[in-house]
């Protein structure tokens with residue numbers, strides 16, 4: 011039999027999670043809509059009740075597992091209703107009152123709310139920035155280290171392997187938020203992490219029409235607790251969303267390669283503009299994150315961030331764009347951008363723009379951005 015671990019990312023993506031072919035059956039079976047399954051007599055077999063498991067999830071979980079940890083045995087993936095459901099499942103299933111957790115201080119803007127909830131349950135929360143591996147300094151005594159690399163929206167990168175080694179030496183588990191990178195950009199389990207956790211709402215599904223999250227983990231006992239949490243809280247994905255996600259994964263490599271290539275072209279064009287400051291893209295050779303990113307990432311993501319001189323200038327820029335929607339989220343095939351300070355959460359300047367590069371032609375997108383920069387100057 012041929013060895014599928016040698017397959018390229020495109021080959022793996024189009025085949026990920028497909029069942030063995032069955033004559034007269036579809037390649038990817040459709041969504042299974044079921045609250046309950048036939049269950050005469052004793053409880054046996056995988057499918058009994060729709061909050062516990064569903065065949066459409068099983069195939070999607072297999073697909074994500076094949077991308078996050080190709081060829082690795084014993085790895086398990088669980089899908090959730092959203093990225094936050096997946097993040098909460100790891101944190102709240104693993105931590106108890108009296109434990110300590112280390113979070114990034116510059117991570118996704120809902121993390122401060124998570125922090126407050128953890129503290130309300132008697133869990134000590136320490137934070138440090140992603141850049142400079144600063145989380146190393148606050149690891150002593152921690153039960154769990156939460157990494158977000160690249161961070162959203164600042165696009166800082168930390169040395170995951172180094173942090174994992176330090177955390178494991180102290181007996182702490184390590185989870186990496188892999189949302190921005192996608193499993194084609196980075197494989198946290200190969201870098202030693204215990205969990206790769208992500209919002210599949212972003213580039214994994216890539217069309218801005220599905221909310222989804224997942225946890226991939228290496229340890230059966232630890233993952234059993236995450237699964238138990240899913241059952242208790244019930245933050246499950248609908249079968250239709252799970253199926254749409256699986257269908258979308260077939261084009262993941264096409265989308266990611268295209269979007270990453272255009273993101274680099276856009277970043278280079280922005281670098282030449284005098285009104286742009288604080289430009290960040292881990293794929294730019296002179297970006298502060300590039301050295302570590304190039305060691306642990308295989309693709310650098312579709313998000314570029316930069317700052318325009320004022321809030322008004324940033325708003326005029328966003329209004330002038332023709333091909334880019336002013337919307338939150340990122341990773342979709344249609345470019346989006348937003349002035350991140352409008353939410354109030356992130357510690358970024360008023361004119362800070364998080365720009366998510368879509369699958370438009372690079373020349374069209376760059377021309378639109380440069381025109382909008384010119385128009386917004388007036």
Ligand SMILES: Cc1ncc(COP(=O)(O)O)c(C=O)c1O
Pocket residue numbers: 092093094095097118158162187189190208209210211221222223339
């Ligand atoms: C890095 C990161 N993690 C997690 C999430 C949460 O994902 P969801 O919106 O699917 O709950 C987001 C959402 O923007 C994110 O950017």
